[in-house]
Amino acid sequence: MNNIFNLEGKVAVITGASSGLGADAARAYAANGADVALFARRADRLEAVAKEIEKMGRKALAVPCDVMDEKAVAAGVQKVIDTYGKIDILLNNAGIAIPGGVEDLTEEAWDKGMNINVKGPFFMSKYIVPHMRKAKYGKIVNIASVNAIVADKFPDLWRHNYNASKAAVRGLTMGMAASYMQDNITVNSVGPGLFESEMTGGTLFKNENFMKMYNTSNPASRPGKRGELNGVLLFFSSDASSYVTGQFIAVDGGGSIV
Ligand SMILES: NC(=O)c1ccc[n+]([C@@H]2O[C@H](COP(=O)([O-])OP(=O)(O)OC[C@H]3O[C@@H](n4cnc5c(N)ncnc54)[C@H](OP(=O)(O)O)[C@@H]3O)[C@@H](O)[C@H]2O)c1
Structure with a gap:
């Protein structure tokens, strides 16, 4: 039997x-057989990840690029096409969580959040979708957040720009999904709950009140463990999801349904 996640x-x-x-x-894509860009x-961090992936027997291309810079994105995508000849999967994951509510946010901070979280996926899609349409194949996965559908009540956790930008990622996902299914391109989004990373390690994980609240209210009583996001990413990025598009799956231990 074919492995539909392969x-x-x-x-x-x-x-x-x-x-x-x-x-x-x-790493998860490479472990399942993909070459990656x-x-x-x-750049140094990308090279280190690329080396790890090459050791796994897969090809890896490091493309230093600011996703807010349209010219850099266009050149980066062209580099991938010149190297591999095609792009099957796009994971729009780069993101930033700007703290603060509307009364505190500056215009500059607002624009930065929207530019990385929303304009980044727009630019990446703008230059990759034409290749996918030509190939009549594509899997686009946009990392949103549970904060696209739930908000935090306590003032030290207000992140209104993050809420707005991640909800916009869901909207972009739906619009693109409806447009490109005819070209055999699926577009889905994912809402991680809480996972330890550079973004959260020094902030949310250090906030005792938040951690207590998260663990108390979350049905799993804990944050996500490393690797627990990958099942959904592999589903949305493989032929396992050939008839699934425009969807949003929260990976949050059930935190958003209680
Ligand atoms: N961790 C969580 O609990 C959680 C929960 C919900 C959603 N998310 C989402 O998951 C995604 C990944 O976050 P993470 O938790 O893994 O945090 P992270 O370790 O801080 O990763 C963020 C990544 O985005 C890249 N990035 C930031 N600005 C960029 C730009 N202008 N151009 C290109 N790349 C840029 C960073 O690389 P460089 O600095 O090298 O550019 C870094 O690789 C984000 O979209 C985040 O909103 C995370």
Whole structure:
């Protein structure tokens, strides 16, 4: 029987692959057979992840790139096409969580959050979708957040820009999904709950009140463990999800349904 999660022969582009959930996703894609292209700004970190993946017997291309820079994105995508000849999977994962509510946020901070979290996936999709449409194959996965559908009540946890930008990622997912299914391209989004990473390790994980609240209210009574996001990513990135598009799955131990 065919393994419908198998990614052998596929090429995956992952943004925000220099750390955290993106680097782990790249490892998971490679473990399932894909060659990868790693996008983020820190070249040294990308090279280190690329070396790890090459040791796994897969090809890895480091593409230092700021996803807010359209010219850099266009050039980065072209580099992937010149190297691999195609792109089957796009994981839009690069993101930032700007703290603060509307009364405190500056215009500059607001724009930064929207530019990385929403304009980044827009630019990446803009340059990759034409290749997918030509090939009549594509799997696009957008990392949103549970904060697209649930918010935090306590003032030290307000992140209104994050709520807005991650909800926009869901909207972009739906719009693109409806447009491109005819071209055999699925577009889905994922809402991680709480996972330890550079983004959360020094902030949420250090906030005792938040951790107590999260663990008390969450049906799993704990944050996500390393690797627990990958099952959904592999589902949305493989032929296992050939008839699934425009969807959002929260990976949060059930935190968003209580
Ligand atoms: N960890 C969680 O609990 C959690 C929960 C919900 C959603 N998420 C989402 O998951 C995604 C990954 O976050 P993470 O937790 O793994 O945090 P992380 O370790 O801080 O990773 C963020 C990644 O985004 C990259 N990045 C940031 N700005 C960029 C830019 N302008 N251009 C290109 N790359 C950029 C960073 O690389 P460089 O600095 O090298 O550019 C880094 O690789 C984010 O979208 C985040 O919102 C995380």
